[in-house]
Amino acid sequence: MARDITEHHDVIPTLGEIFREFGFAGTSLAEITHRTGLGKGSLYHYFPNGKKEMAEVVLDNVAIWFEENVFLPLRESNNPKHGIKVMFKAVDDYFHSGKRICLVGAFSLDNTRDQFACKLNSYFTSWNQALASALKRDGLNANLANDISEDVVTSIQGALVLARSQDNPKVFTRTLKRLKKRIESSAHD
Amino acid sequence: MARDITEHHDVIPTLGEIFREFGFAGTSLAEITHRTGLGKGSLYHYFPNGKKEMAEVVLDNVAIWFEENVFLPLRESNNPKHGIKVMFKAVDDYFHSGKRICLVGAFSLDNTRDQFACKLNSYFTSWNQALASALKRDGLNANLANDISEDVVTSIQGALVLARSQDNPKVFTRTLKRLKKRIESSAHD
């Protein structure tokens, strides 16, 4: 685990943005020293296991953010409809309305996946289960809730891919709108 | 453009699989020489511009495959319903029922995107337009056709991300099934 770097609390988000931009394999320590302003000595002081450990810390922080801002509201909101609304707002903010990619999705696609398999897996599993939980509490039967939940999480990931490939964030915002509608209309089935 | 390599027609698919496994930045010429059995001299003879040109040729081949096996049936099938059926079958085959990722999607996520922006963009645009065309000919109004088309292409990409991250191809096959149903039911609105 990385040492305490509370004095450099801004380093972790920066690392995240670098990994988003270059991918794991494409990120070099030279780029990291440049963007963080920290020399290699400092970086290895905080992250003795180097680049891999930096990525792990970043992924942990992503997980914490989603746990607090997305999964928890979905699981524990008294009003599940409100929890879902919170999710959509948080997701739209987090991904900058389609201009920012999902690090977990990006890491999932090539063989860097193998190094972080557990974290990547649990991110999507947690999201899926939390959303399904909210949908069930909202009155949907288990099968339909799981179905819609997988559909939503899947579509969000795909929309981030398309938005980036087309350089058009609106693909993402359109998808979010479509998904909200689908959830609303499914409640009346 | 790469020189004629008809005598090594099996090299391009191999290159594709390597890029799928390691990503563009993560693919080394050492790995390529190892997996293709060709020395660097041969590789640079066929691909004077090196790794980037190899990726371009691979992306071109992907585009050709989808044009022939997916986009063309969607656009020109006398029976649009049949064209859509062909699409789902071809997609399921191509992505090995969720065990194979989409190279275009993978290249879209990090900054390798910038080098291939045009090819990545046109892949998704062509798919979207071809599917929307089939849906319109099947009787849907333009707005709904575009909506569903974007939904389908997006969901397929997302499903490939999730299937890989969860190491569970069934996420992909479930998604295809869901999308087929959605298209069927939308025809009756």
Added chain:
DNA sequence: GTCTATAGATCGATAGAC
């Protein structure tokens, strides 16, 4: 703690023999 210097491996790409 943070830096510079540098090791040691690997990178993409080229040269030139055959």
Added chain:
DNA sequence: GTCTATCGATCTATAGAC
């Protein structure tokens, strides 16, 4: 055409001064 040898750059990681 295909290979080996090798260049110069860049990579991750470490060592050690301060």
